Amino acid sequence: MRETSGKTPIWKAIADALRSDLAEGRYVPGDKLPTEAALAERFGVNRHTVRHGVSALVEEGLIRTRRGAGAFVAGTPTDYAIGRRVRFHENLIAAGRRPEKRVLALEERAATTGEAKALDLAPGDPVFAYHGLSLADGQPIAVFESLFPLARLTGIASALSETSSVTEALSAVGVPDYTRASTRLTAVRATATQALHLQVTEGDPLLRSSGVNVAGTGEPVEYGRTWFAGDRVTLTLEG
Structure with missing residues (x-):
């Protein structure tokens, strides 16, 4: 030519x-x-x-x-609602996408000072950590870490080993419903590990969401941090 x-x-x-x-x-x-x-x-x-x-x-x-x-x-960014009831599968289905979660790691460890404060625990108290990857139509859109207070949620480790759904796991240990008590959004850069999972370049922009979910009694049952690929998700804040 x-x-x-x-x-x-x-x-x-x-x-x-x-x-x-x-x-x-x-x-x-x-x-x-x-x-x-x-x-x-x-x-x-x-x-x-x-x-x-x-x-x-x-x-x-x-x-x-x-x-x-x-x-x-490039794909059309996935609409993802953040409000009092944040549900991964429901959000993606509502956006017309196929939701999928992959477990990256499950571990029991001691809570850091910040994690303990978020979960109303003492620093060093045991928590169960669920590290995972969220996908929409097979494309990775976020990596996340969810922390659960072991003393407050008997059986949560076993429940999460059987299902990738946080909602199903919490229901299995006696928390049929939960709501978001707080959310914080921060712009960050992708680490090497995050870039590998999200198929982006190290240093690319990510949007980090940190939130605490509480049971009907008001007790914290989950402290979660999610790192969204900046060009694949449109976060919508709902009242």
Whole structure:
């Protein structure tokens, strides 16, 4: 392919071709595009011209690139409501997405000073930690850590080993319902481990949500921290 005066620039023709691929469903949100070398071979141009065409789609928000990983099809951010009743599965189903949770680790440990304060415990009291990955339509959108007071929730460790759902686990140990007592949102940068799980680049922007859930008695039953991929979730605050 050669550029000819008065005709569409080759880089623009490449952008148009890739845009058509997206519209026809050849690539779907989360898919990785072929490498620059493969695209250069497909279009018969050099990699610089391919890079120019892909950059046009990045500016349009159709493609996102990750240093050292390549170019990926961008997805529409998932609407995620944060209010008095935060429920992962319900939120994603309401947004028309397929919810999924993957357990990364389960462990019993001592509460830090900050965690103890949030859960109304003494520093060093035992808590059960649930580390996990949240996905929407198979794409990772957040990593999280949920902490539960062991003395207050007998059997929570066994319940969480049998289900990835916090709501189901709490119900199994006598907490049929719970509400959010407080939420704090903070912009942070992705650590190397978080970047690996979320398939982003270390240092990319994340939005951290910290919250305390309480039972009907008002006692804290969960202190959770969630790190959302900044470009994949739109958080909605509800009263």
